[in-house]
Amino acid sequence: MAIVRLEEITRQFDRVPAIENISFEVPDGQFWVLVGPSGCGKSTILRTIAGLESATSGRIYIDNCLVNDIPARDRDVAMVFQNYALYPHMSVADNLAFGLKMRGADRQTQQRQVQAVARSLSLELLLDRKPKQLSGGQQQRVALGRAIAREPKVFLLDEPLSNLDAQLRDDTRAELKQLHQRLGITTIYVTHDQIEAMTLADRIVILDGGRIQQIGDPQTVYTQPANRMVATFIGNPPMNIFSATYHEGHFAIAGQTMPCPGVLRRAIAPSPGQTFDLGLRPEAIAIGSPQSSPPGDLATLTAIVELVEPLGRETLMRLTLPGSPTSFAAIAPGRVQSHPGDRLTVSFDGDRLFVFDRA
Ligand code: ADP
Numbered sequence: 001m002a003i004v005r006l007e008e009i010t011r012q013f014d015r016v017p018a019i020e021n022i023s024f025e026v027p028d029g030q031f032w033v034l035v036g037p038s039g040c041g042k043s044t045i046l047r048t049i050a051g052l053e054s055a056t057s058g059r060i061y062i063d064n065c066l067v068n069d070i071p072a073r074d075r076d077v078a079m080v081f082q083n084y085a086l087y088p089h090m091s092v093a094d095n096l097a098f099g100l101k102m103r104g105a106d107r108q109t110q111q112r113q114v115q116a117v118a119r120s121l122s123l124e125l126l127l128d129r130k131p132k133q134l135s136g137g138q139q140q141r142v143a144l145g146r147a148i149a150r151e152p153k154v155f156l157l158d159e160p161l162s163n164l165d166a167q168l169r170d171d172t173r174a175e176l177k178q179l180h181q182r183l184g185i186t187t188i189y190v191t192h193d194q195i196e197a198m199t200l201a202d203r204i205v206i207l208d209g210g211r212i213q214q215i216g217d218p219q220t221v222y223t224q225p226a227n228r229m230v231a232t233f234i235g236n237p238p239m240n241i242f243s244a245t246y247h248e249g250h251f252a253i254a255g256q257t258m259p260c261p262g263v264l265r266r267a268i269a270p271s272p273g274q275t276f277d278l279g280l281r282p283e284a285i286a287i288g289s290p291q292s293s294p295p296g297d298l299a300t301l302t303a304i305v306e307l308v309e310p311l312g313r314e315t316l317m318r319l320t321l322p323g324s325p326t327s328f329a330a331i332a333p334g335r336v337q338s339h340p341g342d343r344l345t346v347s348f349d350g351d352r353l354f355v356f357d358r359a
Contacts, residue, residue, distance in 0.1 A: 003063055004188065005025040005064075007061070009022040010022070011054075012056045013040075017210050020210045022110055025099060027205075032188050033196070033200055033203045033207070034207070035233075038192055040207040040209060041159075042191075042192075046156050050073055051070065051075050055068060055252065077152050078154070078155055078156065079157070082163055086146070089130070090130070092128070092129050092134070096113075096127075097149065099112055121148075131311075137172055144160070146181075153185075155185045156188050160172075161196065161324060194233060194238060198201050201217070203215060204217070213265040222235060240282065241279055242279075242280070242321075244275070246275075251278060259299055266354055268355050275358055276356065277356040280349070280352065282331045285346055285349070286346065288337075302344075305317060305346060306318040306327050313334060317331045319346065
């Protein structure tokens with residue numbers, strides 16, 4: 001097991017930085033997830049830790065040992081890719097044993113480890129098969145097993161679930177989490193899927209344009225996003241954004257008004273006429289008027305229904321403010337008896353309002 005520390009890592013390709021000034025430290029045994037849109041630099045960070053890519057500048061430490069100049073095979077890390085990369089002519093058992101064999105482990109050790117890994121990943125009945133006789137999910141389990149069998153200090157996973165169909169992805173995600181809880185190997189996991197990030201991570205590192213936007217536990221990045229990018233990337237459906245102008249204690253949104261909560265007024269000290277992007281999560285918008293004597297800064301606005309999607313336990317509504325082209329999402333508990341085109345009252349919860357500078 002190991003601590004992984006990156007200090008001001010930059011990697012350029014043809015003088016263009018793919019990642020810039022990346023610093024973080026993953027404590028021993030934790031599960032960290034690097035997440036962000038395609039091209040934001042996630043894989044480059046992972047490959048640099050693995051030693052498959054060299055840093056243009058900065059330092060990487062594994063357990064306080066500077067590894068910049070240590071070749072990939074000597075870093076004691078195992079990497080799993082989305083395309084499994086199994087040896088097609090070898091049986092599952094031989095695939096699982098491959099890393100151990102390369103390290104010179106004796107036959108008995110190989111067999112013991114293969115059995116243990118096969119047991120923990122439910123592969124015991126598949127040991128004699130070839131990769132092409134396995135389903136996608138089984139192949140990915142073998143790829144994970146091959147990495148685990150080597151008992152690496154660090155586990156690096158690059159979009160390992162993205163080739164699986166939805167149901168299998170959910171199941172394998174849960175298995176991965178349990179596996180980590182059992183083995184406790186320091187793990188760094190790359191995904192573009194914020195749901196995977198939220199469900200798996202001890203800490204999430206959110207990246208955009210090659211730079212870290214925020215590092216935090218899932219709850220913190222959801223409730224206290226550092227900026228608009230994080231706010232709209234984390235959450236499903238994402239945070240709604242409204243363009244609004246500040247006037248004497250109120251925001252004007254598409255011709256309607258919403259009081260600016262006092263705490264925000266003090267925090268941002270807006271000047272009249274200043275325009276902001278206001279952020280409200282779908283669950284901070286209620287359908288209907290506020291209940292009597294609202295506890296927070298609730299604002300009532302008129303909205304038009306665009307789409308009603310019953311999800312069983314709750315209803316997802318897509319709405320617009322009259323005269324505004326941008327739609328927004330609201331989640332209402334239970335079933336909502338509304339139809340596209342209906343006009344209704346919505347309440348915006350000012351206690352859960354975010355104010356971002358205009359993008
Ligand atoms: P992600 O994993 O988040 O999708 P990557 O780390 O793969 O992003 O890529 C980050 C940026 O670096 C992208 O703009 C990509 O085109 C660029 N890049 C990655 N690898 C190379 C390479 N070998 N040569 C040139 N550019 C690269």
